[in-house]
Amino acid sequence: xxxxxxFKKRIKTTAYAKFDAHKRYERLNNTSLFALTSASSLxxxxxxxxxxxxxxxxxxxxxxxxxxxxVVSIIILILSLVVSFASYSLKSERALRSGxxxxxxxxxxxxxxxxxxxxxxxxxxxxxRKSADNHKRFHYTRGRLERKSEKNIxxxxxxxxxxxxxxxxxxxxxxxxxxxxLFAITLxxxxxxxxx
Numbered sequence: 001x002x003x004x005x006x007f008k009k010r011i012k013t014t015a016y017a018k019f020d021a022h023k024r025y026e027r028l029n030n031t032s033l034f035a036l037t038s039a040s041s042l043x044x045x046x047x048x049x050x051x052x053x054x055x056x057x058x059x060x061x062x063x064x065x066x067x068x069x070x071v072v073s074i075i076i077l078i079l080s081l082v083v084s085f086a087s088y089s090l091k092s093e094r095a096l097r098s099g100x101x102x103x104x105x106x107x108x109x110x111x112x113x114x115x116x117x118x119x120x121x122x123x124x125x126x127x128x129r130k131s132a133d134n135h136k137r138f139h140y141t142r143g144r145l146e147r148k149s150e151k152n153i154x155x156x157x158x159x160x161x162x163x164x165x166x167x168x169x170x171x172x173x174x175x176x177x178x179x180x181x182l183f184a185i186t187l188x189x190x191x192x193x194x195x196x
Contacts, residue, residue: 004109007122009147011106012088017143019098021135024170025092031177032083038184039079043072045188072184079180091133098132138166 048098050065102125135143141162150158162170 004112005117007125008106008109011102011109011125013140013144013147015099015102015106015143016146017135017139018102018132020142020146021095021139022092022099024139024174025088025095027174028086028177029088029092031077031174031181032086032088033182035048035184036076036079036083038181038188039072039076040187042184043069043076045191046072049191055170075180094133095135098128101128136145136169138162138170141166142170146156 046065046069048063050069072092105121105125105128109118112118112121144162145156145162149157
């Protein structure tokens with residue numbers, strides 16, 4: 001007789017880790033595209049500002065506007081490279097697919113009582129886990145927390161929660177994209193106020 005309970009926990013924890021990875025990659029994809037769009041819009045506005053309005057504003061130095069335009073162009077170039085190489089959308093899709101397949105395996109294992117079928121399901125899990133993209137440690141911690149809190153939230157220990165380092169690792173790239181967007185929008189608003 002195979003102890004399927006430990007495998008069910010492992011499968012569900014891994015599935016939840018994949019779902020967490022999916023959510024994070026989707027969030028990274030959206031925030032990175034927003035940051036790229038914000039910076040591109042700022043560059044367009046700076047170009048228009050330099051072309052038509054800089055001549056009328058005596059306190060604006062056209063060479064500084066050009067320098068600023070070059071800096072924004074470099075930021076856009078770096079963001080474009082990061083976003084294209086990161087493939088957040090593709091990673092998100094693969095993590096979701098992998099998580100769904102693991103939940104299917106968990107459900108099949110839950111309903112099955114035959115040892116041979118259980119072995120087959122466990123082997124499918126092992127193959128699926130090997131072929132799937134690796135998730136980060138914090139995805140696993142968050143997935144385990146979600147699985148444990150599903151049963152009884154009172155049984156959770158402080159060690160079940162993500163550490164400060166894991167939280168920082170999880171949120172740092174997202175916050176960076178938000179800061180780029182905030183910077184671009186703030187400069188856009190400041191330049192708009194100066195113009196009008």
